[in-house]
Amino acid sequence: MRTERGNGGGQAARRDPKVIVGAAIIEDGRVLACARSAPPEVAGMWEFPGGKVEPGESETAALARECAEELGVRVEIGDRVGRSVRMAHGRSVLKVYAARLLHGDRPQALEHSGMRWLSAAELDTVTWLPADAPIVAVLRPLLASADATPEGQAPDR
Numbered sequence: 001m002r003t004e005r006g007n008g009g010g011q012a013a014r015r016d017p018k019v020i021v022g023a024a025i026i027e028d029g030r031v032l033a034c035a036r037s038a039p040p041e042v043a044g045m046w047e048f049p050g051g052k053v054e055p056g057e058s059e060t061a062a063l064a065r066e067c068a069e070e071l072g073v074r075v076e077i078g079d080r081v082g083r084s085v086r087m088a089h090g091r092s093v094l095k096v097y098a099a100r101l102l103h104g105d106r107p108q109a110l111e112h113s114g115m116r117w118l119s120a121a122e123l124d125t126v127t128w129l130p131a132d133a134p135i136v137a138v139l140r141p142l143l144a145s146a147d148a149t150p151e152g153q154a155p156d157r
């Protein structure tokens, strides 16, 4: 099929946009946001950890690789969050997936200049890369509902 899916078949169709994957790592009603350290035009802006899908790599494998490289963690990849966002005049597309940390791994900012766990109410306290805006909008109610669970609340005693 001549579609833009590129979800792991192994061959990048010539005209397909480059796929950038991002991980919305969620824990206790908060999502992990990371501050870019480069390039200068976007340094200090916030994003979901992730990066380019390499030729022949599935989107989920790319996310697992990027989370290991950037954060030193193992993750389980879940559902897509939001829609595919076209970037760079259509030459690339951003796809974000929900993810959760495995085996008690704790993220470290190995390539980013900062990291924050943001609740729904805190999502707007950082400046996201512009392409992330529609994803963040979809994430907000997801986090808000997760935050309302007993696990999302601080213990009382």
Ligand SMILES: Nc1nc2c([nH]c(=O)n2[C@H]2C[C@H](O)[C@@H](COP(=O)(O)OP(=O)(O)OP(=O)(O)O)O2)c(=O)[nH]1
Pocket (backbone or CB within 6 Å): 020, 021, 022, 046, 047, 048, 049, 050, 051, 052, 053, 066, 087, 094, 129, 130, 131, 132
């Ligand atoms: N990882 C990530 N990249 C994003 C997001 N939003 C967004 O516009 N981008 C853009 C920034 C970059 O132009 C591009 C990702 O490229 P990158 O340089 O981080 O990819 P990479 O880790 O594979 O890096 P490299 O191979 O070029 O070193 O996508 C997001 O939420 N997460």
